[in-house]
Amino acid sequence: xxxxxxxxxxxxxxxxxxxxxxxxxxxxxxxxxxxxxxxxxxxxxxxxxxxxxxxxxxxxxxxxxxxxxxxxxxxxxxxxxxxxxxxxxxxxxxxxxxxxxxxxxxxxxxxxxxxxxxxxxxxxxxxxxxxxxxxxxxxxxxxxxxxxxxxxxxxxxxxxxxxxxxxxxxxxxxxxxxxxxxxxxxxxxxxxxxxxxxxxxxxxxxxxxxxxxxxxxxxxxxxxxxxxxxxxxxxxxxxxxxxxxxxxxxxxxxxxxxxxxxxx
Amino acid sequence: xxxxxxxxxxxxxxxxxxxxxxxxxxxxxxxxxxxxxxxxxxxxxxxxxxxxxxxxxxxxxxxxxxxxxxxxxxxxxxxxxxxxxxxxxxxxxxxxxxxxxxxxxxxxxxxxxxxxxxxxxxxxxxxxxxxxxxxxxxxxxxxxxxxxxxxxxxxxxxxxxxxxxxxxxxxxxxxxxxxxxxxxxxxxxxxxxxxxxxxxxxxxxxxxxxxxxxxxxxxxxxxxxxxxxxxxxxxxxxxxxxxxxxxxxxxxxxxxxxxxxxxx
Numbered sequence: 001x002x003x004x005x006x007x008x009x010x011x012x013x014x015x016x017x018x019x020x021x022x023x024x025x026x027x028x029x030x031x032x033x034x035x036x037x038x039x040x041x042x043x044x045x046x047x048x049x050x051x052x053x054x055x056x057x058x059x060x061x062x063x064x065x066x067x068x069x070x071x072x073x074x075x076x077x078x079x080x081x082x083x084x085x086x087x088x089x090x091x092x093x094x095x096x097x098x099x100x101x102x103x104x105x106x107x108x109x110x111x112x113x114x115x116x117x118x119x120x121x122x123x124x125x126x127x128x129x130x131x132x133x134x135x136x137x138x139x140x141x142x143x144x145x146x147x148x149x150x151x152x153x154x155x156x157x158x159x160x161x162x163x164x165x166x167x168x169x170x171x172x173x174x175x176x177x178x179x180x181x182x183x184x185x186x187x188x189x190x191x192x193x194x195x196x197x198x199x200x201x202x203x204x205x206x207x208x209x210x211x212x213x214x215x216x217x218x219x220x221x222x223x224x225x226x227x228x229x230x231x232x233x234x235x236x237x238x239x240x241x242x243x244x245x246x247x248x249x250x251x252x253x254x255x256x257x258x259x260x261x262x263x264x
Numbered sequence: 265x266x267x268x269x270x271x272x273x274x275x276x277x278x279x280x281x282x283x284x285x286x287x288x289x290x291x292x293x294x295x296x297x298x299x300x301x302x303x304x305x306x307x308x309x310x311x312x313x314x315x316x317x318x319x320x321x322x323x324x325x326x327x328x329x330x331x332x333x334x335x336x337x338x339x340x341x342x343x344x345x346x347x348x349x350x351x352x353x354x355x356x357x358x359x360x361x362x363x364x365x366x367x368x369x370x371x372x373x374x375x376x377x378x379x380x381x382x383x384x385x386x387x388x389x390x391x392x393x394x395x396x397x398x399x400x401x402x403x404x405x406x407x408x409x410x411x412x413x414x415x416x417x418x419x420x421x422x423x424x425x426x427x428x429x430x431x432x433x434x435x436x437x438x439x440x441x442x443x444x445x446x447x448x449x450x451x452x453x454x455x456x457x458x459x460x461x462x463x464x465x466x467x468x469x470x471x472x473x474x475x476x477x478x479x480x481x482x483x484x485x486x487x488x489x490x491x492x493x494x495x496x497x498x499x500x501x502x503x504x505x506x507x508x509x510x511x512x513x514x515x516x517x518x519x520x521x522x523x524x525x526x527x528x
Contacts, residue, residue: 097400102399103399127384143416147411159432160431164427
């Protein structure tokens with residue numbers, strides 16, 4: 001075998017929620033061995049800098065509603081680059097298997113006999129509330145958490161939300177800002193108008209913005225604070241801790257923002 | 265101010281699911297600045313090696329059912345060491361806020377005016393299925409996932425499990441091996457005897473063990489394969505991919521174990 005022979009390989013790598021230090025050691029080592037990187041929107045430049053000098057970096061980013069490249073085309077690029085260039089790193093925000101279609105990319109590449117390995121990433125579903133000091137579970141308040149996407153295949157709100165609204169689980173909704181009013185209605189119908197809700201935009205980054213309210217007031221808070229995507233929605237009693245104070249790590253210095261008590 | 269003055273500080277740091285490379289860069293940098301480390305069971309020695317030479321490393325580990333130190337004592341140690349030694353790193357398996365009582369530790373330390381920062385970790389709830397190539401969500405199969413602990417405050421199975429069993433969510437249960445039969449009964453009562461179930465013990469480590477069955481057969485599989493804690497339980501259609509093949513990363517080389525087709 002020629003020493004320069006191309007060995008096709010795909011790594012699906014999670015880049016974490018945004019803060020470039022919230023990437024794993026395994027992810028860094030994998031990027032350092034990439035021949036090509038296909039990366040999404042919201043990937044920090046500092047992370048791309050781990051790539052070798054001769055590594056090709058290709059933007060295939062998607063944002064809610066605006067697909068730069070259709071998924072089928074990304075799948076094909078993975079396979080083409082693996083066969084022509086060797087080790088392809090598919091770099092995705094958060095964790096590659098949390099609503100990231102990473103599993104589809106893996107299945108497609110494997111159907112061509114290309115070995116695929118997966119490097120989990122810090123998911124914003126857990127880390128973003130956590131960095132706001134909100135635990136998704138807390139003894140006496142919540143014994144479970146439920147993570148659901150606001151953007152399902154058919155464009156509808158997931159039926160699972162109706163079950164979630166009936167439970168005591170903390171509910172975390174990713175990519176749900178466009179469906180916020182519909183989601184609030186589902187919870188209100190279960191008599192949970194006063195259930196605390198937090199919205200965190202650009203979680204883990206210095207430009208992070210937080211809004212706190214209840215099922216019945218959150219739409220107004222979003223308007224008032226001009227909150228938009230990318231954001232996560234957290235519904236549950238654990239959010240109450242945010243009613244007192246929001247801690248934000250801003251330019252490496254912690255400061256405390258006392259929210260108006262009128263939200264509760 | 266004296267240059268040697270002690271500045272109390274606590275960092276709650278997630279060490280990830282077990283593989284020492286599945287730790288974040290931020291966690292490594294935080295450990296490198298520790299004066300004391302209080303660490304749990306299941307923390308890899310390679311991770312402790314990031315600590316400075318003069319850093320004191322104290323084991324306060326807990327395993328399901330056997331508490332080496334009561335939680336109250338850990339809380340007190342955090343505060344005492346912060347005031348007497350300076351920067352205390354509380355190193356916890358997985359993510360510090362996922363059923364880890366990290367929030368209690370944070371609240372206790374903050375009540376003494378000690379600044380607490382949090383470094384999220386890779387949670388086994390997401391990463392362990394992922395490393396077995398099982399996505400918690402998949403278009404057409406599951407639109408959400410529900411993470412619940414088998415070990416609640418009062419020793420009962422969480423009521424949330426009844427709602428979860430009625431939904432289409434993939435259900436991930438941490439620390440639930442002692443309650444497996446009770447959990448299976450809840451799903452069977454909803455007519456889900458044939459719902460696929462996987463159990464992964466020591467996920468992400470070379471000694472990882474996997475068992476795959478259904479709600480009605482899983483107890484038998486556990487006995488047959490001698491599966492025990494620490495393990496996670498995954499219930500949902502997404503587990504079906506494991507029916508065909510289980511990929512295990514063993515001593516850095518991938519190999520494929522074809523499971524007997526009789527499980528499905």
